[in-house]
Amino acid sequence: MRRKGRKQKEVRTFPNVFHGNLETISESVQKYFNNNQPVVLELGCGNGEYTLELAQKYPDKNFIGVDVKGSRIWTGAKKALNLSIINAAFIITYIDRLFLVFKNPVVEEIWIPFPNPFPLRKSIKQRLVHKRFIDVYRKICLPKARIHLKTDDETLYNYALKVIEEENLKLIAATDDLYNSEFYKDELKIQTKYEIQHLHDGKKIKYICFSLT
Known part of the structure; x- marks a missing residue:
């Protein structure tokens, strides 16, 4: 449990992970990608296998993994940073609230x-x-x-x-x-x-x- 709690806290400091006020996440994500490439989502992404694999396969698109649990996202987000996968990001939120992120x-x-x-x-x-x-x-x-x-x-x-x-x-x-x-x-x-x-x-x-x- 302590390890899970540490991941929950640490993942929120990653530059490719977005959480908190849903009304401002969209702007933050756009600033992170800094382009107008097509957006692809992986819902309930867990470790983000699809987000990472697809991001490497299609560098001309932006991939976003979505999960309510930051501890699940930690693995994929950390790997994306280590591999410099700049077209992959993650959002911590409930999926039924995504319309507040993507207006x-x-x-x-x-x-x-x-x-x-x-x-x-x-x-x-x-x-x-x-x-x-x-x-x-x-x-x-x-x-x-x-x-x-x-x-x-x-x-x-x-x-x-x-x-x-x-x-x-x-x-x-x-x-x-x-x-x-x-x-x-x-x-x-x-x-x-x-x-x-x-x-x-x-x-x-x-x-x-x-x-x-």
Whole structure:
């Protein structure tokens, strides 16, 4: 617990980590990147595997990992600083408050790799593909923005497909067995620590890509 507390405190001193007043974070992030490159988010980023890998692959875009726990972000933020990955940053906040950070639609892509599936019925509203989060994405995303979901959880996978249909969103790709599908290439080969564990346990990885329009 003491180590976790130390990370919580230390990560808030990193120049690539933003927290606090959400109304001013957008300006601070813009000043940090100092460019007008496209913005890509990793939600519930944890160690920020996607943020870091994609930032190195696409230096002409800005990547931002978002998580409510600073101790989770610490690893990715520290690695980004050590490797001088200048187009990667992190925000400590609740995802449903991102519309306070991005007051205008600027996000061109969102990655949601292995989020908490919140299996209990009483927790459905916490799923990152629930309608209340879709409404947030509509506020911060550009019209053709793509949203990617990777999960091992069948219930979450089926729920996401249901929301896409009910909200009249555009389904671009879907598979309940990513590693044996035509979609397993490029960015989808990036693995989080959870994905590695799920594969070790013999679970199939599911993938959905959709856009808001």
